[in-house]
Amino acid sequence: MMRLTMILLGVDFLRSHWRGLRRFGWITLIAGIVIFIDALDGSLFFPIEPFACLLLFEGAATLMVAHSGMGGQRILRYVKGSVFSAAALLILAGQHDGDFVLAMIFGMLFLFDGALQIASAVVVRYRRWRPALWGGIIEIALAIFFFQPWPSHYSGTVPYCLGLGLAFAGWNMFILANRVKRAAANPGLKGAVYMEEADVPDVVEWDGPPADDEKALTVHVWTPAGSAPSETIPRPVISRYIAAVDRNGVISTGHAALESPGGIYISLYPAELIDQSPDEFARLLRATPENNVPGRFQPDYATESAKWCPSTRKVRIRNYSEERLKAFWESYRQNESYNLTYRNCSSSVARALEAALEGSVGRLWHKRGFWMAMGKLMSTPELWVALQIRKRAQTMAWTPGLVLDYARALSMLADPRPTGWFNTTSRALKKMLQRRVAWEKGKSGEETAED
Structure with a gap:
């Protein structure tokens, strides 16, 4: 995520805010570690239910707008929305069976992704295949951790995942802050030269893709x-x-x-x-x-x-x-x-x-x-899609x-539409209403013809 964030926001833009990034990274890292440790004894102080409600809202919103994607975008949106919604419902169920099912799901996800990463590293041998190989081994170790009941008998599954996610995100943000502090050019783009931009767009959102006669x-x-x-x-x-x-x-x-x-x-x-x-x-x-x-x-x-x-x-x-x-x-x-x-x-x-x-x-x-730009980027559904595609590729x-x-x-990230969840959901509902009206007109036309 950090590499793609670095590319889209730009080194010069990020460099002036590296201190804030590093502080936020430390806070996120410490919060993740605390949540993970809190779950080890099976007695949770972290409020899981509000988190589950947010997860359910995110999953439902993703499913509502999933049809507006194209190709792999649509598939990844449906997968994300379904997984988030199912996980939230299992958390809210509040029973041991739900915790066990969640542990098996997360374990299988880590196992599959780790095995695929190891196989790809061994077969393809791309430039950084050794770190990727160790990353796959760590994922399989995490899968085993989720599969076995020790130490919390599956009741800590959700805070484990949340804690790991926050810890890794915080660490990556800390690394990003240190990179942009000393980078003269974007290390994510080998061979590209950084330079100041003279032309800044006057708008921040467009209604759709460029017209055929538009420079693009x-x-x-x-x-x-x-x-x-x-x-x-x-x-x-x-x-x-x-x-x-x-x-x-x-x-x-x-x-x-x-x-x-x-x-x-x-x-x-x-x-x-x-x-x-x-x-x-x-x-x-x-x-x-x-x-x-x-x-x-x-x-x-x-x-x-x-x-x-x-x-x-x-x-x-x-x-x-x-x-x-x-x-x-x-x-x-x-x-x-x-x-x-x-x-x-x-x-x-x-x-x-x-x-x-x-x-x-x-x-x-x-x-x-800065934080408006970061928030806009992180809240756009296509960032998650782009991250998954880039990782696999x-x-x-x-x-x-x-x-x-x-x-x-x-x-969708470089030429953003009004893609906040509220606006995206509104457009999806409007499109559904238009289809409903068209269907009713077609049905009334058939009835008139029969008369």
Whole structure:
């Protein structure tokens, strides 16, 4: 979370508030430790019920607006809303069975995520795979802690989770404060150069995405199913995020590219077709230097789409920095190597997108104060979506499907709509009412026709 927060708010904006960040980090860390220790003896002083009510409200609000998301956004919203609501109801039930079920749920989540992280680290061997491996081991240890009844016989499950969450959040905020204190450039963006922004938007929210004739950064995505040469075999998750197979057995992995109004076009291909036979596939998954092959950058979208086909999805963002993107591109284009998992078309677009959006939220909200900007960022549902997508992509590999969902989430953060829970819920209810009115008109029209 801290890395993405650092990117969106910007180093310069955060640096002037590093003391407040560090103090808040210490408070959160100490509160998390106290809550965790309080739960060890099974006698709780922390009020769980008010927390459960907040959790239930958050889960219900997420479910109400989940349908407004697109693709993976919608799925993650439904998952988050369902988990939060179920957890809140089990807490409010106040029985041993509810505590036991919660312990098993949290244990399974930690076990699954830890096992997936360990497997990804061992197979892919990305740059920081060793810390990720230890992180996965710690998650499995936490899963075992939740599975066994000692020391509180499951009654401490919720405060354990809350305490751990607060402690980790506080520690990360403390690290963020120390980083921005001494950082001259954003360490989350290798190769990007920090510079002052001359153009600050006059508005902080927009009613919708940019119009077709409006100046905006464009992320082009050729989805695996949409770019396949013929009809594909239905495999929802695999076809969406990994690869699609058509009726003739032809595999399509899709593609991603980024285009700016300033003439920058980032689209990386391997210079020669990579052998993706089963015998070689496991070796190619490793993000190690021996798997680097020569690559080539496409000149522009018109040329690429003419040789292949138009992109099947587009995400457009108006609040970005052409200067930051140019600085990133000047550095990134010096290396034309291609790696199937570490440096492919999708990872190139993801890194370029983060470079272009560095400081975008800070530019919008700096006049209203630091904590207003932080609160707005943290309360936007798409931040949670973007965090989950980024974590999975960095521990495995960026794919066109993940880039599409990531760009959609970031577009809601950089070009914010009125997305507070109240406003989002109001828009959702308004949309439901419009559908109801349309349905009633259609029904009355059918009755008139029958008469």
